Amino acid sequence: MVEIVGARELAKTYRLGNSEVQALRGVTLEVAGGEFVAFMGPSGSGKSTLLHLLGGLDRPSSGEVILDGQAISHLSDDDLTRLRRDKTGFVFQFFNLIPTLTVAENVGLPFLVAGRDPRSAENAAEIAAVLEWLELTGKERHRPDELSGGEQQRVALARALVMRPAVVFADEPTGNLDFTSGTEVLEHLFRSCVQREQTIVLVTHDAKAAAYADRVFFVQDGRILEEIVLGRREEHGAKPLIDRLAQLGL
């Protein structure tokens, strides 16, 4: 197992007025390539902060983050941006689509930002493929406000996947969706892990969503309270996780 994402004694402290809040208190973990991991925990536990640090969106107060095999804490802002662009994809609770761009243009945004022409044959084919894969064919020319919430989140997912990043970070991707739409998004995340061998790092407070993961880290008070190994989703449902959480009194 090759480590693709990792944390070493990761800590993050925020200033809140005159006081300090310790969001993370020395987290250490390893995620292997092609793995699906989930961070669970109550609100304010530090799970989103952990995802942001692992994805290079934020910088730790101390400790080290490993992304695609390299320590990123000392990278310059530009180098970190380039690494993020080439190796990661992000999905957030709010769909964060650009309202003035069409679906195809939103999905092709990472190409555009990377200085590649989204309309070149190769990239256009990649965009078409990911849209088809996420069942969005026919919506290419729609604007985000012409789509349902589930469709918008699938467009956001397509954007995260289009460059075939090594790691996809998903922060509460179902938090704003109904059950059916949420399940569709989770299924697509899971399929991208299995079929495209992409590493998925998911943050959720929903046990049913976390149950798609191979491993679940339960985060509380800025620490990893429990690591629950579930194995591939094809071999289990949500029940083992729910049982284990119940055993732990969570």
Add this chain to the structure above:
Amino acid sequence: MRSLSSIAWRSLASRRLRSLLTAAGIALGVAVVFAALATDRGVDESIERAARDQVGRADLRVVAFEEGGLSAATLAAVRASEGVAVASPVVEHVTFAQVPDRPDLGLLVVTGIDPELDVQVHDYRLTAGVFLGRDTAESVLLPDEWARERGIGVGTEVTFPGAGGEATLRVIGLLAASGPARAHDGQVAFVLLGTARSLFALGDASSRIDLRLTDGTTVETAEQALEQSLRYEPYLLERTSDVAAAMRASAADFRSTTLLLAAIALFVGGFLIYNTLSMSVAERIHEIGLLRAAGATSGQITGLFLLEALLLGILGCAAGLLGGVGLAQAMATWVRSTGSVPLDALPIPPAGAVLAVGLGLFVTVAAALRPARRAAGITPIEALRSRSPQRSGFDPRLRWLIAIDVVVAIVGITLWPIATGGDQPAGGLARPYVVFALLVAVAIASPLFLGPLGRIAGLPFGALFRVEARLARGTLVRDRGRATLTLGALMVGLAMIVAIGTLAQGARRAGLAWLESVVPGDLVVRAVAPVPLDFADDLAAVDGVARVTPLRPFDIDMEGRGVDAVAIEPGAYDEAGALDFIAGDRGAALGALERGGAIVVPESEATRLGLAMGTRVRVRTGAGESELEVAGIVARSFPGRAGEAVFVGWRDARDLFGLRDATLFAVRTSAGAAPATVRAAMADVAGLYAMQVFTVEQVAAALDDQLGRIFGLFDALALAALVVATLGIVNTLTMNVYERVREIGILRATGMTRRGVWRMVVVEAGILGLAGAVLGIVAGVAIGVTTLLLSRTAAFQPPLDLPWPVIGAALVLGVATAMLAAYYPARVAAGTTIVRAVRHQ
């Protein structure tokens, strides 16, 4: 309401930058309006004062237009005329003044008066010494300032060269700078009428007679009576009001243009306020919903936003008034430096302050009314459900802006004369209306062009920054209303700069064309006082001179009307190919002038007097009446007092009008001689008669400089509108950035660097600037060309060429201004933290 006012204060305080920018925009608009009003008032008062100084308490003035002046018989007839209470004869003659050991005193207009009569018409104020009396034949009064500058005081003896030798007069009094002492720019000396007549061998002639009428006599009645009784020699009747009206007419264009530009600055301020408050409503939709849910009525919400606008307006107006005083001083200094518009003192008109503040508050509150009503119309449910800021379509906004615009134009133009306390320049208001209409038309049409313009304007940026340009372009069409308003403000500012450039170029070229057309030579020699015609021989003897042509402006009585004329040598005009004939054959017309009994008239006078080729006109001459035939009509002529001058050949000028001297000489240099070299060689000869020599290029440069100064002031006012527009761009871009925090976050997460985000906002501004500049240039050229067409007369025929340097400058200015305005918003955008951005709701 008290609680709402505290919300209004807090809201303004929490958006400090935006509030300050908006207040600054209002302040600038109010400052420009106030400064324009104060300057206008100053110009009006100066005209009034100058007219009063010139005519005093006289109701009418009989002026001689022949060299011989008005005879004693005419004076007696005037005195005997019905309704005349006082008739004060005056003699004026230009000469040098000399004091031993002080050689360069310069020229003075020696004015002979009858002290007992003239004090009934003019106010003389002594600062030292005594006034003229019956026994002061060898005395002179001088203006205090002129005398002191030259070290002359009461008791100094001053020598004047006269017709029969020199005369030495003792200074017995000094005059304050008011009334007649301000005539001829203060270069005037007063002596007894008899002293002046004998000194200059004028017999019993008078240059003019100033009249006061008896109580109950109207000017019209007196004019009729005078026309019945004055039969001895040609004369002109001038009314007091005519003098002021002529001065006002010359300053009318200047005054109406400052009015227009000031109104435009305020108009652009309206754009800024409207946009700011619309943004505020969109941004605070949740807050509005909460207030509505908590029981605030729609009236209270309207009141809240109007109150915010009013607070901004009061702040802006107060700052604008203070700034306006300074701006008015700066404007006055600049106006004085042009030398073409009278302005000797700058008043601070209370009515002007009230109008400027009133207009400022009116525009502020009017611009706020629509956003306030929009806010009041939001239901609690709509507000609390809405996650993204609300946007309204651009049509209602534009309708509202048009309404504001029309009201501002009407209110401004109606109240203007009241605030300035003077008469509104007649005929000067059509152009402001046309300009306003054109600006509004382009503003209305601009949303239609926004998409295509954005794409075209994005091309040059796209070539350099493809990603940033693509994203920026999208942002511009996201809220077309906001983009249109921002673009509109920029467009208006730039349009005015381009329009002024078009007008300035037109005026300059028309001026040069006029010079080339009417001056048959490379040099112009100008005399302050008429000099003998044979002086032309002295000038012709200078090395490098091919031909010297004497010119003499004078007045003639044509069909009972005063007409300006100029005596010319037709052969010189034929040789130089000067004069642009639009009717009649050049050779035949100039030949007729040479032979006598003919005139060549400028088109403007032909139209005014109803003259055509072959028309025979009756002119009054010293020997009675003569008939002259119109032998040709030309496009341009020399400017006169009432209109353009009619060309008369020297033969008629001598034989019919008794002219024996000239005030201007056109000198043509011989081939190979440089005009500047000939000018230097001619300086000594010309100096003998206190004449000044200019090359035509120098005259053109002086004209160019004077026009440059006037148009420079207009440019400065237009720039003020551009500054207000820039504040609007800062506001809009900042709002765009705040509104797109999550998008910026996702772009950063997707791999866009901070520099990329910074570039995106700057490119967005650049596209906005370029689109605004293109629209501004189109509107500016349309306004400039239309104004030139409206201003066209037979005499003023500016070519309708595009001012390419100004257009280029406007393009660069528009883009650079917008990109500079983007500095702060771009910094905010680049500094956005990704984590905070993606969490932002």
